[in-house]
């Protein structure tokens with residue numbers, strides 16, 4: 001089995017195609033992947049995904065679908081037909097929703113799109129869960145949703161890197177753990193709560209690190225990415 005060297009996914013959280021493509025132009029599609037999220041996709045539509053693919057990038061379409069099973073499944077089909085590398089739903093949409101999405105994906109001819117589920121957003125801490133009626137530690141809820149996601153036949157979950165080690169004890173080794181909330185030691189934390197440095201995340205066993213503002217808002221995004229690469233290169 002070949003080792004995946006492209007462990008960093010750069011979150012292209014920009015308000016227009018021009019800025020997103022200008023950033024992408026500075027990146028090497030052989031060394032990283034890119035993520036298109038709600039802001040960029042809502043502004044630009046599927047054309048931005050196609051533009052990035054034509055530059056050679058594998059795209060994680062991070063739209064976090066959360067709806068009734070039929071609607072979510074059809075949205076996942078649309079993403080797979082766009083040829084994205086990875087797409088996601090919210091695990092809290094439940095087993096029936098996730099199974100419908102997985103079944104629909106299996107019907108897409110020749111697709112090898114990965115389908116993963118968001119557990120608990122990395123911007124949330126225990127007090128946030130309490131406000132929505134969940135009197136539980138984030139780790140416990142993440143474990144519960146990751147187990148449900150695996151039973152529903154998806155390929156992995158989005159979680160915090162802080163949860164990777166405990167999750168590895170309860171899920172299959174090939175179940176993908178995709179971790180946003182990555183912050184180099186000197187970076188602004190912003191609205192993220194459950195964070196980890198790039199090297200600690202890889203050491204803990206994260207498959208993919210999603211990194212946005214520490215790169216995209218840096219004075220020199222390329223120097224920032226190069227520092228992250230240098231931090232990770234002895235580890236991957």
Ligand SMILES: O=c1ccn([C@@H]2O[C@H](COP(=O)(O)O)[C@@H](O)[C@H]2O)c(=O)[nH]1
Nearest residue numbers: 011037120121122180181210211212213
């Ligand atoms: O739990 C989650 C799920 C998704 N995200 C997304 O990842 C990036 C992180 O960006 P930063 O600028 O590095 O904070 C962003 O696009 C989020 O939508 C997440 O942060 N947490």
